[in-house]
Amino acid sequence: MKKNDQDKEFQKNRAEKEERRKRKRKEKKKQLKKIAIGKKQKRKAMRKLPQIWSPEKLTLQFGYSEEVLSFINQLKKLGETEKELSIRLDNVTDIGEGAIGMLLSVINELTLKDVALVGEKPHNNYARNALERSGFFKYMKGYVAPENLKTKNIIIRTGNINTSQRELSPEMPKAMETVWGVPGRCPILFGGIGEMLRNACDHAFDNGDKITWHLGVSHLEKEKAVKFSFVDNGVGIIKKYYEDKLFKQVKDIFKTNAKVLENAYKNGIESQTGLPWRGKGLPTIYELYKDNIITNLVVITNNVYLDFDEKTFEEINVPFSGTYYFWKVDQTCEPNYFL
Amino acid sequence: MIVIDIPRDFTRTPGWRTYDDGPYSGQEFFDKLLKDGFANAKKEGVKLKVILDGSDGYTTSFLNEAFRLLGKEFGKDFVWDNLIIVSNEVPKYIERIKKGVYELEKK
Numbered sequence: 001m002k003k004n005d006q007d008k009e010f011q012k013n014r015a016e017k018e019e020r021r022k023r024k025r026k027e028k029k030k031q032l033k034k035i036a037i038g039k040k041q042k043r044k045a046m047r048k049l050p051q052i053w054s055p056e057k058l059t060l061q062f063g064y065s066e067e068v069l070s071f072i073n074q075l076k077k078l079g080e081t082e083k084e085l086s087i088r089l090d091n092v093t094d095i096g097e098g099a100i101g102m103l104l105s106v107i108n109e110l111t112l113k114d115v116a117l118v119g120e121k122p123h124n125n126y127a128r129n130a131l132e133r134s135g136f137f138k139y140m141k142g143y144v145a146p147e148n149l150k151t152k153n154i155i156i157r158t159g160n161i162n163t164s165q166r167e168l169s170p171e172m173p174k175a176m177e178t179v180w181g182v183p184g185r186c187p188i189l190f191g192g193i194g195e196m197l198r199n200a201c202d203h204a205f206d207n208g209d210k211i212t213w214h215l216g217v218s219h220l221e222k223e224k225a226v227k228f229s230f231v232d233n234g235v236g237i238i239k240k241y242y243e244d245k246l247f248k249q250v251k252d253i254f255k256t257n258a259k260v261l262e263n264a265y266k267n268g269i270e271s272q273t274g275l276p277w278r279g280k281g282l283p284t285i286y287e288l289y290k291d292n293i294i295t296n297l298v299v300i301t302n303n304v305y306l307d308f309d310e311k312t313f314e315e316i317n318v319p320f321s322g323t324y325y326f327w328k329v330d331q332t333c334e335p336n337y338f339l
Numbered sequence: 340m341i342v343i344d345i346p347r348d349f350t351r352t353p354g355w356r357t358y359d360d361g362p363y364s365g366q367e368f369f370d371k372l373l374k375d376g377f378a379n380a381k382k383e384g385v386k387l388k389v390i391l392d393g394s395d396g397y398t399t400s401f402l403n404e405a406f407r408l409l410g411k412e413f414g415k416d417f418v419w420d421n422l423i424i425v426s427n428e429v430p431k432y433i434e435r436i437k438k439g440v441y442e443l444e445k446k
Binding site: 185284287 | 351352354355356360392393394395396397398399400428429431
């Protein structure tokens with residue numbers, strides 16, 4: 001009798017267990033169906049939105065920069081008329097930290113204009129991982145693979161004129177640790193970045209309230225190197241120079257905007273022209289490069305592309321409204337850190 | 340000798356030029372510490388020692404504004420003759436301060 005009761009209890013439990021399993025399977029199936037429908041709907045919705053496709057090489061290296069700047073300008077232009085946009089990075093195979101910062105900067109500009117944005121990540125693994133690791137998704141919704149969350153990389157966005165340099169403070173010891181193995185301060189570099197921020201406030205924008213800049217810091221642990229990119233979406237240095245009454249005389253001497261800017265960084269405007277020229281912090285930034293505190297310094301502003309390593313000082317056909325800096329600190333640089 | 344140690348007495352993270360530029364500007368440093376420090380040193384007949392080392396880093400505009408105002412207030416040569424700047428970490432800052440005192444770098 002007792003055994004019979006135990007059998008009944010066993011059968012009952014077993015039936016309940018089976019029921020639970022069935023329910024779980026059903027729920028899982030339902031969930032998967034829901035996700036599939038979601039994906040289908042997303043694809044359908046994205047097809048309907050105005051789309052903008054990134055070039056395969058989303059990098060601001062000379063030779064690729066014009067195509068990227070065209071993409072950025074097109075994005076800005078579409079943002080003036082559209083309320084929703086789909087940014088397609090599907091075909092990207094190569095992605096640079098600087099271009100990510102520039103893209104984020106434009107996305108921020110569009111978001112402030114209430115443009116709703118959706119997008120597709122690169123299908124290429126290398127490019128997708130680089131994007132996920134960059135810090136881009138701190139500001140954008142999107143899945144980041146767990147292994148890409150373990151990174152010191154960061155993109156810092158500053159909101160207004162009163163945003164202090166203090167936010168950058170913890171990033172210097174992290175960078176020095178990656179390059180030199182010591183989490184030290186680097187006052188000369190920190191001050192140089194301060195000059196860039198100051199320029200963004202002083203010269204980049206007509207309306208001080210709208211100041212936004214992005215500083216990207218990417219750590220290459222194996223190479224013991226750190227890449228920095230800085231971008232503001234202001235009017236750009238050359239365009240601001242046009243407001244200076246001496247600019248025409250300066251331009252007459254140097255002939256091209258690229259030569260004017262090259263000399264402005266190298267502190268040669270006053271010495272070569274005899275004309276009073278306000279430094280605007282540019283020589284201080286160049287000094288970092290000259291003193292080998294940084295390497296690979298690149299500047300893009302308006303129609304000028306300067307690559308100090310490659311000695312490329314050229315005018316480009318596709319202008320960028322704003323100022324972009326890229327540089328690297330690696331073991332070929334002068335160790336300049338303090339505990 | 341009177342000593343102002345900027346990272347200890349003011350901030351480790353100095354800002355930019357004026358109050359309008361945000362916190363810990365060169366103007367704020369001049370108003371809160373530098374002006375009185377120099378005035379006291381002058382009264383006591385001693386030099387003013389300003390220690391820059393130990394900070395996160397200085398912008399040209401911070402240094403220029405603080406010491407430009409000092410030169411304007413107390414006289415350029417007198418200020419330069421009675422200042423001791425300690426900047427072992429970034430010796431270049433001394434030249435930038437001199438430019439500020441003598442107003443060689445315009446605002």
